[in-house]
Amino acid sequence: MKEQEFAIGVDLGGTNTVVGFVNNRGDCVEEISFPTQTKDGPQKYIEELADRIAGMHGRIPQKSECMGLGIAAPHVSYSNGMIVAPANLDWGPVNLISLLAERFDLPVAALNDANAAALGEMGCGAARGLTNFVLVTLGTGIGSGVVAAGHLLTGARGLAGEFGHMIAVRDGRECGCGRRGCIETYASARGIVRTALELMSQRNTATMLANERPADLTSERIYIAAKNGDLIARTTFDKTARILGGTLADLAACVDPEAIILSGGVMRAGETLLDPVKKYFEDNLLYTLKEKIPILPSMYPEGQAAVIGACLWLRQQIGLAGEPSW
């Protein structure tokens, strides 16, 4: 394989799309990010994606050196490229692989975004050297990827790893999936906002969050309020951590990982979230696993692990070496 062989990695996020050129050592040598515009349909989105890629300057590979394009997207089936009911996109069923292969005339592989992020973490992330771990993305939604004995757990239909839709609270909050109480409704960015609203409804405590319109409230603003000592904001993170820590302990009982890695926009809260999550996780852990499973933050910039993982997945799918050089 030539030293200069690149792949294009794309992370189609609900809010932003990240595109990167990934070399065969697993380094993302060039990266851009732009808002995901999906309201005009998938064709328009792919045209914008192509324009953005063409506009990337710096070390752009010649097409002859580009092995293909790997895309990470929510709820995509790796086997046929279909996104059936994209929760955070305004599309009907879409075959991402066909659309992209046609537009770019390159080999294309698609993978669930959190699964891709898990593969990416194995490269040079927090999971380097680990063969059994779970990656959980806390963003607009919650996804996860399980790696067991060095292999991604894809499940029978490529739908494994829907940790976000484990029921954390029976008959709890309404979820976009049509059910109630999924952990996503508590520990995603929006879930944290809902917890703050719930606490404001229940408690008689003054809070700077009362000055925000609910539509403008974000997990980041709540994090800033918590840093400034706001009691409702601090309690919001404690409640989030309690529910998340407990549900992570359930997942750990099923897969016995070496570590759990947390990533995604919600993790900008850093220790404000991570410290209580670790505590509640330990409190809820089965005795045989206690003090054996560290919870680690991802070491990648947002979206980059999925971009790198999508390229690794592409390599595996087109049969370019079972093991990459990184």
Added chain:
Amino acid sequence: MKEQEFAIGVDLGGTNTVVGFVNNRGDCVEEISFPTQTKDGPQKYIEELADRIAGMHGRIPQKSECMGLGIAAPHVSYSNGMIVAPANLDWGPVNLISLLAERFDLPVAALNDANAAALGEMGCGAARGLTNFVLVTLGTGIGSGVVAAGHLLTGARGLAGEFGHMIAVRDGRECGCGRRGCIETYASARGIVRTALELMSQRNTATMLANERPADLTSERIYIAAKNGDLIARTTFDKTARILGGTLADLAACVDPEAIILSGGVMRAGETLLDPVKKYFEDNLLYTLKEKIPILPSMYPEGQAAVIGACLWLRQQIGLAGEPSW
């Protein structure tokens, strides 16, 4: 490999021990069962096991034809053979592999009982031809084995598959593991008895179960009462199925199996349990998985899947062919 090559499979259950001779086609050609007596310690137990094996008549293999002994036991680590805190045995930490290898002078491999049952089901059980499935044993406790892409999910420490200790009811019933609300406290044999007692405490309904001392009540007696139309008994199975179906749906979201197989003594209740479990499972399933995951009863006599699976595990551990002839 000789046609006559046998392995000895042992399933060390909390109530009964099952021993079988398993040939290289995966058939259990000779099987006995005896009550598990553990109060005099592991040495005494192993002496009785040796006596029972010596006493087995019929097609007993010559030692020269016996490839070894595989044992399935609760909470055993496959890597070192240790049972650290055997919940349903009266022992301290025990190294099963060392004790058995010394007594029998044969290669020995050990595996968590539910994991062994999952491997056994792949042979000629309900999971024949499946490469992604979950086996859940509903007995004295609850165990599970996850098979993904044809391989047993062992986890980092051989502790994967502790489905029985997923929290089904936050702050719920006290569990032997020291925590509260594990699915084992609701859907194991003893969990079903606890549900019947709970319903008797809450409802003003006449029930034939009121004539049993709580210590004598078993899930089987409740099943018989349910068959005879007893309302408390029927409600007991409905409640058991509701909690079990919901928790199985959470597990399914994480691993996306082709099927879920239920086995163990509790499954003697047959459709009385299975039908409502299927209903509540579907009700709780994530939309992408709906109507895609059948719940099947095991087709083996109790304990036999674990006996066969323990022998398959032994073959894998001593390197006798990656794939067995069955």
